[in-house]
Amino acid sequence: xxxxxxxxxxxxxxxxxxxxxxxxxxxxxxxxxxxxxxxxxxxxxxxxxxxxxxxxxxxxxxxxxxxxxxxxxxxxxxxxxxxxxxxxxxxxxxxxxxxxxxxxxxxxxxxxxxxxxxxxxxxxxxxxxxxxxxxxxxxxxxxx
Amino acid sequence: xxxxxxxxxxxxxxxxxxxxxxxxxxxxxxxxxxxxxxxxxxxxxxxxxxxxxxxxxxxxxxxxxxxxxxxxxxxxxxxxxxxxxxxxxxxxxxxxxxxxxxxxxxxxxxxxxxxxxxxxxxxxxxxxxxxxxxxxxxxxxxxx
DNA sequence: TCCAAACATTTGTATATACAAATGAAAATG
DNA sequence: CATTTTCATTTGTATATACAAATGTTTGGA
Numbered sequence: 341x342x343x344x345x346x347x348x349x350x351x352x353x354x355x356x357x358x359x360x361x362x363x364x365x366x367x368x369x370x371x372x373x374x375x376x377x378x379x380x381x382x383x384x385x386x387x388x389x390x391x392x393x394x395x396x397x398x399x400x401x402x403x404x405x406x407x408x409x410x411x412x413x414x415x416x417x418x419x420x421x422x423x424x425x426x427x428x429x430x431x432x433x434x435x436x437x438x439x440x441x442x443x444x445x446x447x448x449x450x451x452x453x454x455x456x457x458x459x460x461x462x463x464x465x466x467x468x469x470x471x472x473x474x475x476x477x478x479x480x481x482x483x484x
Numbered sequence: 485x486x487x488x489x490x491x492x493x494x495x496x497x498x499x500x501x502x503x504x505x506x507x508x509x510x511x512x513x514x515x516x517x518x519x520x521x522x523x524x525x526x527x528x529x530x531x532x533x534x535x536x537x538x539x540x541x542x543x544x545x546x547x548x549x550x551x552x553x554x555x556x557x558x559x560x561x562x563x564x565x566x567x568x569x570x571x572x573x574x575x576x577x578x579x580x581x582x583x584x585x586x587x588x589x590x591x592x593x594x595x596x597x598x599x600x601x602x603x604x605x606x607x608x609x610x611x612x613x614x615x616x617x618x619x620x621x622x623x624x625x626x627x628x
Numbered sequence: 629t630c631c632a633a634a635c636a637t638t639t640g641t642a643t644a645t646a647c648a649a650a651t652g653a654a655a656a657t658g
Numbered sequence: 659c660a661t662t663t664t665c666a667t668t669t670g671t672a673t674a675t676a677c678a679a680a681t682g683t684t685t686g687g688a
Binding site for chain 3: 659660661662663664665666667668669670671672673674675676677678679680681682683684685686687688
């Protein structure tokens with residue numbers, strides 16, 4: 341292993357941010373979100389499985405800043421894909437009918453994306469990597 | 485496993501982009517790059533181990549767009565951390581003395597960052613994850 | 629030898645995302 | 659109950675990053 345690679349495997353920031361750029365490009369090319377970028381689909385997916393989720397909880401599950409969540413929801417609301425229900429300090433988010441349809445389209449196109457990358461990386465490798473990233477995010481989110 | 489998690493582990497885009505945000509935040513807080521964001525340190529690291537690298541090669545190794553590389557190098561050159569050597573179509577990049585110093589400072593602070601996250605994730609898990617992300621990026625970069 | 633095609637870099641512009649400060653609402657405490 | 663504290667969201671602003679078009683350079687035919 342070269343010294344360069346030694347440094348790389350000791351810096352998860354380097355390897356993770358590069359990988360994120362690669363997989364984002366693939367997602368932009370293969371996920372069907374109409375005119376929505378993949379990150380909006382991520383939010384829609386989370387809302388789908390957590391109806392009436394608060395904005396704060398969304399921030400945690402997506403690891404985004406509160407200000408980012410405001411802007412994302414603004415856009416999704418304008419497109420009538422989600423509803424905001426303000427109650428005191430909190431805001432609750434849920435999908436509209438139209439939002440459910442976008443989710444279903446995304447869900448179908450996800451198969452295609454999975455096929456594309458697991459063809460290159462291997463199915464087991466891909467599932468394992470994704471699971472590890474998920475676990476790791478939860479731990480970092482909680483303990484840092 | 486919940487249905488939400490089933491979707492997550494089938495979508496590397498979701499898990500990788502969230503993880504990248506988490507680890508980026510940690511990197512911003514712990515890596516010592518003076519006033520440079522972590523992504524600039526990544527570029528400096530690659531140049532350190534590949535003196536006189538072309539811009540195109542940098543783009544491949546970092547998985548960034550050519551326009552992004554131009555802007556990064558503009559900034560690093562303005563701070564006298566790298567040199568541009570134009571030759572025909574290509575541009576060759578190398579570190580200045582000052583750039584080497586920035587690398588050395590980064591290198592020292594990397595130990596701290598590694599300690600922070602491997603404390604939460606485990607040393608073996610962290611090294612393994614980083615290695616897998618590195619391999620996966622190389623494959624996606626080559627075959628997609 | 630000249631032109632067309634290929635290629636690397638740069639510039640114009642748009643967007644996802646962040647942080648810090650501002651706002652608005654609830655809860656706690658005297 | 660009145661006021662301070664705490665908390666969730668929003669707004670102002672900055673930056674990393676991308677794509678598409680423009681520019682500049684080389685190379686391979688005709």
